[in-house]
Amino acid sequence: MFRPTSGLESPRFVGIRTFMRLPHVESVERCDAFIVGVPFDTGATFRVGSRFAPEAIRSISVMIRAYHPYHGFDIFDRINVADAGDLTVKPGYAEPSFEVVTRQLVQMLEQSGGGIPIVLGGDHAVVLPELRAQVAYRKQPVAVVHFDSHPDTWDVYWGEKYTHGTMYRRAIEEGLIDTAHSMQVGLHGTLFDDNDWAQSRELGFATLTLRESLNMGIPETIQAIRERVGDAPVYLSVDIDVLDPAYAPAIRTPTASPHQATPAAQQRQHAPDRRRHRHASGPGRLRRATMTERLASSRGTHVPSGHHTR
Numbered sequence: 001m002f003r004p005t006s007g008l009e010s011p012r013f014v015g016i017r018t019f020m021r022l023p024h025v026e027s028v029e030r031c032d033a034f035i036v037g038v039p040f041d042t043g044a045t046f047r048v049g050s051r052f053a054p055e056a057i058r059s060i061s062v063m064i065r066a067y068h069p070y071h072g073f074d075i076f077d078r079i080n081v082a083d084a085g086d087l088t089v090k091p092g093y094a095e096p097s098f099e100v101v102t103r104q105l106v107q108m109l110e111q112s113g114g115g116i117p118i119v120l121g122g123d124h125a126v127v128l129p130e131l132r133a134q135v136a137y138r139k140q141p142v143a144v145v146h147f148d149s150h151p152d153t154w155d156v157y158w159g160e161k162y163t164h165g166t167m168y169r170r171a172i173e174e175g176l177i178d179t180a181h182s183m184q185v186g187l188h189g190t191l192f193d194d195n196d197w198a199q200s201r202e203l204g205f206a207t208l209t210l211r212e213s214l215n216m217g218i219p220e221t222i223q224a225i226r227e228r229v230g231d232a233p234v235y236l237s238v239d240i241d242v243l244d245p246a247y248a249p250a251i252r253t254p255t256a257s258p259h260q261a262t263p264a265a266q267q268r269q270h271a272p273d274r275r276r277h278r279h280a281s282g283p284g285r286l287r288r289a290t291m292t293e294r295l296a297s298s299r300g301t302h303v304p305s306g307h308h309t310r
């Protein structure tokens with residue numbers, strides 16, 4: 001079995017960077033799952049630079065230890081996982097990049113006999129070549145579970161069809177997604193208009209906004225996802241902008257999330273404001289936090305009470 005090098009064997013800052021200090025392999029033949037980077041950011045519509053993300057993820061991943069306290073096992077005792085390095089891309093050229101990424105991934109799926117690629121992006125447009133590769137290999141559409149602040153089902157940006165905001169629509173048009181078993185979770189942020197989320201539902205996705213998900217609770221959200229997916233083969237995709245930029249400030253498309261305010265700030269949102277009670281003229285006045293306070297709270301910033309307005 002492949003094993004990560006333990007921090008007890010050698011310090012974590014020693015050695016060539018691979019994901020979790022796993023062995024690097026040229027062939028994924030023996031892999032049940034394999035890490036592979038796609039350093040591509042030509043699909044991004046705001047900040048670029050995520051071509052350096054696989055490298056950055058690998059660098060910090062050396063801190064991850066193999067034993068999972070919640071699940072109670074070491075994943076590497078059970079499956080063979082290695083780091084297969086990065087796929088090549090053509091920076092500046094989206095569609096030619098998708099072609100080479102698809103081709104390389106299909107080869108890896110064949111070589112590993114259907115091993116699971118754990119792909120480090122790259123901007124989110126890399127979903128499209130990944131789905132093309134999975135469907136080319138499996139000869140059937142796959143379910144998608146997609147965590148994101150955005151639906152990524154817009155048609156075009158500036159008349160262009162291949163961006164990180166349009167690839168789920170392209171994938172559905174290409175027949176790659178089993179939408180009846182697919183779900184988008186975590187939608188939040190400001191919108192162009194009220195069609196932004198509706199368009200995903202019209203295309204067949206189930207959706208859970210971040211607010212709906214947090215109101216339901218995490219176990220209930222997991223249950224809803226499981227029910228939706230059923231036994232379908234599933235492709236899991238996480239856009240890190242599902243998190244408030246407080247947690248990932250360098251993100252391509254920072255999308256503020258008042259719902260992810262700190263627990264203390266959430267309590268403040270729902271608790272009576274004692275200061276206001278003291279000064280309020282009417283009885284029983286409750287006040288919910290202003291948007292300014294909620295946004296500031298999510299960054300751990302204190303907004304002086306004098307700034308509050310009704």
Ligand SMILES: [Mn+2]
Pocket residue numbers: 124148149150239241242253
């Ligand atoms: Mn997004």
